[in-house]
Amino acid sequence: MTLRLDAIALRHRNGAQALHHVDLNIAPGERVAIIGPSGAGKSSLLNLFATAFAPSAGQLDVLGQRPWQLSSRQRQRLRARIGLIHQAPPLPPRQRVVTAVLAGQLGQWGLGKSLLNLLHPVDIAGAQAVLARLDLADKLFDHCQQLSGGQLQRVGIARVLYQAPELLLADEPVSAMDPRLAEHTLSLLCEHAVQHGVTLVASLHTVDLALAFFPRIIGLRDGRVLFDLPTAEVDPRQLDALYANEHLTPTAASQSHPTPGLPRC
Known part of the structure; x- marks a missing residue:
């Protein structure tokens, strides 16, 4: 299993209980969407998968290892095999896009190559190729502060694709994008996962995107x-229960149709 959670609980340092007795198994190569209302624990669960948090209780296995039984160095090597796309990528405003993308490989590079990359990008062609897949090749030498929110999200995605992880985690990766661009970007992530045998787990607020991809x-x-099902078995009643008492209840999403003409995976 790529991910195995056995009776996992997570309590944050401020005392907030983020997760309660979660049991999950995610196999290599699976593509899984996590949906739910704000504050449901989606980001906490993804950060747990990324080994950013240690569980408060239960047993966590990631890529066949138990992260919190490893040494710090071993855990760092494990993290180099995991890519996390942030909703708001932590990109320094004055950093150039090419440098931000190439930083995806810092976990694999030695100190010398990493320092050299700060002075002169070591793989301009590689960065440009992955940016081109996201329609950002023309932003290669722009500074991050020059980009829109949606463009920054795509740069964050490009960095993780350049990293080439075995486990790809995406926390609301298209929240700042218009609908057409969001569909294109999710299609790209799914295609990448299929082509490279990567396990993809994404949290999404937009239910119709989760159901479509x-x-x-x-x-x-x-x-x-509340439920863990093949997409074809998710019905409006389950979505009603999931989003009960929310101001925006996306039950209609189960009957919506994604924009035609985009590849599905």
Whole structure:
């Protein structure tokens, strides 16, 4: 299993209980969407997968290893095999886009190559190629502060694609994009996962995107898994229960149709 969670709980340092007794198994190469209302624990779960947090209780296995039984150096090597796309990528405003993308390989490079990359990009062609897939090749030497929110999200995605991880995690990766661009970007992520045998787990607020692009849906609410089903088995009643008492209840999403003409995976 790529990910195995056995009775996992997570309590943050401020005392907030983010996850309660979560059991999950995600196999290599699966593409899974996590949906649920704000505050459901989606980001906490992804950060747990990324080994940014240690569980408060239960057993976590990531890529066949138990992260919190490893030494710091071993855990760092494990993290180099995991890519996390942030909703708001932590990109320094004055950093050039090419440098931001190439930083995806810092976990694999030695200190000398990493320092050299800060002075002169060591793989301009590689950075440009991955940016071209996201329609950003013309932004190669721009500074991050010159980009829009959606462009910054795509630079963050490019950095993780350049990293080439075995486990690809995406936390609301298209929240700042218009609908057409969001569909194109999710299609690209799914195609990358299929082509390279990568496990892809994404949290999404937009239910119709989750249903359109992912074969498996996990519904999370109040830190608990309400359902874990193949997409074809998710029905409006389950979505109603998942988003009960929310101001925006996306039950209609289960009957919506994605924009035609874009590839699915």
